[in-house]
Every structure is written in C-alpha cells, then in structure tokens.
Amino acid sequence: MAEKGMFVVLEGLDGSGSSTQVALLKKALGCLGHKVHITKEPTNNIIGGLIRGQLTKDWKTGPECLQLLFAADRAHHLEREIMPAMNDGNIVVSDRYFFSTMAFGGIDTDIGWLKKINERFIVPDLTFFIKVPAKECVRRISASRFELELFEEEKKLFRVWENYEKLSQEFENVHVIDGMQSVDEVHKEIIGIVLDNLDK
Numbered sequence: 698m699a700e701k702g703m704f705v706v707l708e709g710l711d712g713s714g715s716s717t718q719v720a721l722l723k724k725a726l727g728c729l730g731h732k733v734h735i736t737k738e739p740t741n742n743i744i745g746g747l748i749r750g751q752l753t754k755d756w757k758t759g760p761e762c763l764q765l766l767f768a769a770d771r772a773h774h775l776e777r778e779i780m781p782a783m784n785d786g787n788i789v790v791s792d793r794y795f796f797s798t799m800a801f802g803g804i805d806t807d808i809g810w811l812k813k814i815n816e817r818f819i820v821p822d823l824t825f826f827i828k829v830p831a832k833e834c835v836r837r838i839s840a841s842r843f844e845l846e847l848f849e850e851e852k853k854l855f856r857v858w859e860n861y862e863k864l865s866q867e868f869e870n871v872h873v874i875d876g877m878q879s880v881d882e883v884h885k886e887i888i889g890i891v892l893d894n895l896d897k
Contacts, residue, residue: 702783704819705891706794708861709827710854712834713876714883718827719792721884722891726788731895734782736774737792744770760806767798768814775818788891794821796868800860804853808860823894825887826865829876831855870894 705722707715719735726733739745739752748766750756771794782789795815802811829837831854865871874886 702786703788703823703895704779704783704821705788705790706796706821706824707790707792707827707887708794708796708800708824709876710829710831710834710858710861712837713827713829714880715827716792717880718825718883718887719790721880722790722887725884725888726790726891729892732785732787733790734778734787735790735792736778736782738774738794738797739767739770740774740778742770742773744773760802764798764802764806764811764814767802771795771798771815771818788895791821794824796824796826796861796864799864800857803860804856820868820870822870823891824868824871825890826861826871826873827876827883828858828861828873831858833877 707719707722709715716737719737723733723735739748744766748763748770751758751763751766779789779791795818798815799808799811802808831851834854835851862873865873872887872890874883876883878886
C-alpha cells in the first residue's frame with residue numbers, strides 16, 4: 698500500500714484518450730494493492746453542471762466568467778474530494794485539472810490571468826499530457842458523437858496543444874506521452890512512470 702497519497706493528473710485534447718487511460722491506471726494500481734480514487738474536472742457538482750451547460754452550448758457567458766467558474770469548481774473539488782482522499786492515503790487520479798484551464802482557456806483569455814487565479818491550487822505530483830494531433834482528435838470525436846462541444850474544433854484544438862506544449866516546459870513533473878501509440882503502449886508508459894515515482 699502507498700504510505701501517503703499522491704496526486705496524478707492526465708490531460709490532453711478532447712479525443713486523446715485520457716479518460717481511457719485513467720480507468721486503466723486505476724485498475725492496474727488497484728491490482729498492485731494501492732488505494733486509488735479517480736475523479737475529473739469539471740466535476741459533477743452544481744458548479745460543474747453550469748460549466749458543462751456552457752461547453753455543450755446550452756447557455757452562454759463570457760470567457761472570463763467561464764474561467765472563474767472553473768476555478769470555483771476546482772477549489773471545491775480540492776477541498777471536498779482531492780485533499781481528503783490523498784490524506785486517507787489514496788493515489789488520486791484526475792482526468793483534467795488546471796492545465797486544461799490554461800491550455801483551453803488560453804485561446805481566448807489571457808494566460809497570465811488564468812495562472813493568477815489558479816496559483817494557490819496545489820501542483821500535481823505527476824502530470825501526463827497525451828499528445829494526439831488535432832485532426833486525429835476531431836476524427837475520433839466525430840466517430841462517437843453527433844455534435845462537437847465548444848472546444849472540439851480542429852483549429853482551436855491545434856492552438857490548445859500549443860499551449861499544452863508551453864505548459865510542459867513551465868511545470869515540474871510533466872510527461873508528454875505519444876498518444877498515437879496503441880492504448881496498451883500508452884498505458885504501459887504511464888504506469889511505469891507512476892510506479893517509479895511511488896518508489897521514491
């Protein structure tokens with residue numbers, strides 16, 4: 698069992714496979730005897746519901762208002778779920794965190810401001826950016842959904858990935874993973890890095 702909690706985040710463009718990898722990571726770590734708690738952002742609480750309504754175009758507000766909602770959702774997420782689970786010795790694995798705010802929000806909002814409103818939030822122990830070209834992500838999304846969400850357009854996704862690449866140089870313990878590998882190959886790379894860090 699892990700003696701202390703760890704915070705692991707998986708990120709990437711929509712369609713990159715991060716949700717699949719979160720599920721595989723949970724299963725693998727659980728089989729090795731670790732306590733694992735998986736979660737995601739936006740959350741399923743009240744604030745998260747407002748965000749999802751904006752992303753699916755059910756209602757509309759300005760980009761600054763949307764990003765403030767993300768920050769509020771994140772603060773609640775940390776206080777009520779992530780920190781208690783870590784304090785209980787869990788490896789917390791989140792599908793998205795503040796990197797999404799900066800990468801996606803940064804295409805129409807000042808990234809410096811986004812960093813400022815997120816600066817008090819903890820930095821994950823490990824973060825994985827799953828790299829899949831924007832064109833491929835749109836192809837995958839189109840094959841599984843009838844309608845694309847707000848950010849799921851190729852030109853926007855290309856710019857979002859540029860922001861992810863910049864963030865990978867600015868934050869510690871960020872690993873960029875080639876998402877064009879098979880699902881199993883991506884998983885093996887991620888679990889290997891996680892286990893190496895658990896031993897430290």
